[in-house]
Amino acid sequence: xxxxxxxxxxxxxxxxxxxxxxxxxxxxxxxxxxxxxxxxxxxxxxxxxxxxxxxxxxxxxxxxxxxxxxxxxxxxxxxxxxxxxxxxxxxxxxxxxxxxxxxxxxxxxxxxxx
Amino acid sequence: xxxxxxxxxxxxxxxxxxxxxxxxxxxxxxxxxxxxxxxxxxxxxxxxxxxxxxxxxxxxxxxxxxxxxxxxxxxxxxxxxxxxxxxxxxxxxxxxxxxxxxxxxxxxxxxx
Numbered sequence: 001x002x003x004x005x006x007x008x009x010x011x012x013x014x015x016x017x018x019x020x021x022x023x024x025x026x027x028x029x030x031x032x033x034x035x036x037x038x039x040x041x042x043x044x045x046x047x048x049x050x051x052x053x054x055x056x057x058x059x060x061x062x063x064x065x066x067x068x069x070x071x072x073x074x075x076x077x078x079x080x081x082x083x084x085x086x087x088x089x090x091x092x093x094x095x096x097x098x099x100x101x102x103x104x105x106x107x108x109x110x111x112x113x114x
Numbered sequence: 115x116x117x118x119x120x121x122x123x124x125x126x127x128x129x130x131x132x133x134x135x136x137x138x139x140x141x142x143x144x145x146x147x148x149x150x151x152x153x154x155x156x157x158x159x160x161x162x163x164x165x166x167x168x169x170x171x172x173x174x175x176x177x178x179x180x181x182x183x184x185x186x187x188x189x190x191x192x193x194x195x196x197x198x199x200x201x202x203x204x205x206x207x208x209x210x211x212x213x214x215x216x217x218x219x220x221x222x223x224x225x226x
C-alpha cells in the first residue's frame with residue numbers, strides 16, 4: 001500500500017513569500033503530525049491532528065506557521081512571510097491514533113529560503 | 115521535563131563488529147521508547163519499539179535494543195554491523211502529551 005507522501009520534495013522561495021507544504025497520510029490513519037528537521041538538529045515537533053479533535057499546535061514556532069487538515073486526510077502546512085531560519089526539512093507522519101505506537105514518515109519537503 | 119538524550123553525535127565502527135548507539139530518557143511514568151533510522155535523502159523509518167514485556171526488543175534489519183529501567187537507557191545494538199547500516203539514528207520517547215520526543219540523532223558510520 002501507499003505510504004505517506006509529501007509535496008513538493010524541494011521548495012526554494014524568496015524571503016517574505018508564503019509557502020504551502022502538502023502531506024497525504026496513509027489511508028485510515030487518524031493521527032497526523034508535522035515535524036521540522038534543521039541541519040544538525042533533531043526533529044522538532046510542530047503540530048498534530050487527531051480525528052476531529054482540535055489540533056495540538058504547541059510546537060508551532062510563531063504565528064507565521066499554520067496547518068489545516070481537510071476531511072480528516074490531507075494536511076497543508078503554511079508558512080507566511082518566510083524567513084531564512086525557516087529553511088529546513090519538513091516531515092509529515094501519520095499513525096492509527098495518537099497512541100503513537102508507530103508513526104510512518106513521509107520523505108519530507110526540503111525548504112530553502114533565499 | 116521529558117527528554118531524550120543521545121550523547122554521541124557520531125559512532126564509527128568497522129564492518130562485522132558489534133555496534134551500540136546510546137540513548138537515555140527522562141519521562142514520568144512508564145516509558146514507551148522507539149528507534150527510527152533515516153537514510154540519506156529519505157524520511158524516517160521505524161526500527162523497533164519498547165512498550166512493555168521483555169527488556170530486549172528485536173526489530174528490523176537485525177537491530178535490537180535493551181530497555182534498562184534502572185539506568186533509564188534504551189541503547190540500540192547490532193551484533194555485526196554492515197556498511198549499509200550507515201545512517202542517522204533517532205531515539206524517541208512517548209511523552210504524556212501523546213507526542214513523540216526525539217533525540218538529536220546519532221550518525222552511524224560503518225567502514226568496510
